Amino acid sequence: MSILSGHARVAGIAGWPVTYSRSPRLHGFWLQRHGIDGAYIPLAIRPGEFATAVRGLLAAGFAGANVTIPHKIAAFEVCDTIDETAQRAGAVNTLVFGDGKIAGSNTDGYGFVANLHAHGGQPGAGPVLLLGAGGSARAVAAALLDAGAPVTVANRTLARAEALASDLPGLRIAEWDARVAVLADHALVVNATPLGMVGHAPLDLDLSRAPASLVVADNVYVPLETPLLAAARAQGLRCVEGLGMLLHQAVPGFRAWFGIEPRVDDELRRFVASDLLAQ
Ligand SMILES: NC(=O)c1ccc[n+]([C@@H]2O[C@H](COP(=O)([O-])OP(=O)(O)OC[C@H]3O[C@@H](n4cnc5c(N)ncnc54)[C@H](OP(=O)(O)O)[C@@H]3O)[C@@H](O)[C@H]2O)c1
Secondary structure (H helix, E strand, O other): OOOOOOOOEEEEEEEOOOOOOOHHHHHHHHHHHOOOOEEEEEEEOOOOOHHHHHHHHHHOOOOEEEEOOOOOOOHHHHOOEEOHHHHHHOOOOEEEEEOOEEEEEOOHHHHHHHHHHHOOOOOOOOOEEEEOOOHHHHHHHHHHHHOOOOEEEEEOOHHHHHHHHHHOOOOEEEEHHHHHHHHOOOOEEEEOOOOOOOOOOOOOOOOOOOOOOOEEEEOOOOOOOOHHHHHHHHOOOEEEOHHHHHHHHOHHHHHHHHOOOOOOOHHHHHHHHHHHHOO
């Protein structure tokens, strides 16, 4: 445990429940690696008390906070400024405090694209098939469209895909049941559903006729290697695992709060993964 001085910078993650969050472990690793006089703590904030609690953190001199379920929408109300990443993602996951003001952003899309790069993929390499139209799909869709990729979304509930497409001009829609048929025309497929996660059914996506150049990304990171990634790897396709997205999305917040650009590398990945494997 490091000893803090009176100058320590403090940030944390606001959620309810927050006990399962890996963010304190992740940011704690970077704080220790860089010998920073600072702390990152879990902030268990009940629904309905978010605005009061966050204004209290601001008044108490916190540097900022991450925001997770169920507060990502409520966070809009408490922010003085909201950047385009949060507007486009429809959710705020990072708060930066400065000059008595709260700035909100969303780093999930950044995390997805940075992780794709780290695995040798390019967001603009060709058409993307995005499976799912929930919170993470929205952030990923916006980031990929911004990177110039043509993006098609397929979602079990068509109306939700249509709502996403009306919020993000340029987004195309495919039927959920047509996902295998349209796969051949795509350079990247992204699973942004919980399918394949521990406790959920695997994603039903036959890759046997997929082009050899297809990149397969799974946002699910428990387990680290989902059935989808295992199938893709067995077929020699390039895989992009979800844990990297979690690690990369934390970079902008850490940089803003603690003033250092942290590195996502194998040592960090092993440290966070060992906690997931212990579950
Ligand atoms: N790696 C990371 O950093 C990261 C970040 C965020 C999320 N994630 C992971 O990504 C996954 C999705 O998270 P989220 O926050 O986007 O969830 P969400 O907002 O609840 O959205 C879930 C999406 O999955 C679809 N879905 C759920 N069950 C399904 C089923 N049985 N069959 C077909 N579609 C189904 C939903 O479709 P309907 O509209 O039809 O309900 C919806 O589009 C989770 O596993 C989460 O852990 C990872």
